[in-house]
Amino acid sequence: MIELVDIAYVRSGAADLAGAVRFATDVVGLEHVDGGEPGVAHLRADGRHHCLAFVEGASGVIASAFAVADPGALALAETELETRGFTVRRGSPEEARSRRVGEFVGFDDPFGNHIELVVGQQTLARPVRHGRGAGITEFGHLCLDAPDVAEAHRFWSTTFNARASDWIGDAACLMRIDEVHHKLAVFRGDGPGLCHVNFQVAELDDVFRNWHHLQDHDVVIEMGPGRHPQSGAVFLYFLGPEGLTYEYSYGVRRITDEAAWRPRFFDPAEPGSIDMWLGPTQKPLTQPQLVPEGLRS
Ligand SMILES: O=C/C=C/C(C(=O)O)=C(/O)C(=O)O
Numbered sequence: 001m002i003e004l005v006d007i008a009y010v011r012s013g014a015a016d017l018a019g020a021v022r023f024a025t026d027v028v029g030l031e032h033v034d035g036g037e038p039g040v041a042h043l044r045a046d047g048r049h050h051c052l053a054f055v056e057g058a059s060g061v062i063a064s065a066f067a068v069a070d071p072g073a074l075a076l077a078e079t080e081l082e083t084r085g086f087t088v089r090r091g092s093p094e095e096a097r098s099r100r101v102g103e104f105v106g107f108d109d110p111f112g113n114h115i116e117l118v119v120g121q122q123t124l125a126r127p128v129r130h131g132r133g134a135g136i137t138e139f140g141h142l143c144l145d146a147p148d149v150a151e152a153h154r155f156w157s158t159t160f161n162a163r164a165s166d167w168i169g170d171a172a173c174l175m176r177i178d179e180v181h182h183k184l185a186v187f188r189g190d191g192p193g194l195c196h197v198n199f200q201v202a203e204l205d206d207v208f209r210n211w212h213h214l215q216d217h218d219v220v221i222e223m224g225p226g227r228h229p230q231s232g233a234v235f236l237y238f239l240g241p242e243g244l245t246y247e248y249s250y251g252v253r254r255i256t257d258e259a260a261w262r263p264r265f266f267d268p269a270e271p272g273s274i275d276m277w278l279g280p281t282q283k284p285l286t287q288p289q290l291v292p293e294g295l296r297s
């Protein structure tokens with residue numbers, strides 16, 4: 001069993017690098033950390049050097065990364081994955097530098113999502129210079145797509161320490177690796193993919209202020225403001241360039257009594273199981289089947 005200690009970053013291709021960075025800073029509110037590396041832009045939300053990297057090239061996710069404790073744990077993870085039949089590749093020192101990590105390995109999950117395990121992700125001591133006052137406090141979670149959510153849960157909970165916090169039928173499984181209700185989720189999709197990246201904001205007011213800001217700037221709101229019954233978080237999903245969906249959310253549940261928590265099973269066909277406020281949905285998460293028929297636009 002490989003222990004994930006945190007999420008680390010998402011690395012994504014950007015056909016229009018400058019446009020992707022402009023949106024991430026001026027609209028989302030992340031900091032552009034200028035690393036002086038041509039063709040790569042690092043975006044920061046919290047203490048981590050970055051949690052999102054855009055690499056000039058074809059649009060689409062390149063890797064989703066998780067931290068393990070130390071180089072010994074990384075070496076054990078490498079062996080364990082190989083034993084389980086995965087092809088694991090060690091990143092070169094140059095690739096590790098670009099990711100601002102000490103070392104990393106990469107492999108494809110059973111559905112083709114490229115995953116990187118890292119150690120020594122760089123921390124920046126200075127405060128985040130947010131591109132805009134969106135209230136972002138933290139890179140909250142990342143959500144992957146897979147055609148078989150139960151199988152994805154089996155993979156993440158047997159190879160890794162991920163535990164199901166809640167299920168949404170066979171359409172989604174929200175998983176925790178620490179006290180936070182979920183830092184990883186898998187949504188049913190036709191193939192591999194990145195469903196969305198989440199940023200936590202400091203106040204409920206930030207969600208609504210950001211909603212107005214996004215509308216004023218003609219950003220496509222995909223869903224929200226609303227409230228998820230699973231984590232209890234107030235959410236807002238919106239579409240950025242390169243097909244990347246962002247989420248702001250406030251008030252995610254923490255599971256402090258690990259022994260007492262039982263995952264719950266929500267029926268996606270039941271009104272309120274995605275949004276307790278029963279709000280209209282423009283484009284539900286990318287997975288139309290998640291949203292009850294009556295709520296689809
Ligand atoms: O559709 C349900 C999504 C639930 C949540 C939550 O409970 O916070 C998410 O943010 C998510 O899985 O992305």
Ligand SMILES: [Fe+2]
Binds near residue numbers: 196198247
């Ligand atoms: Fe989310």
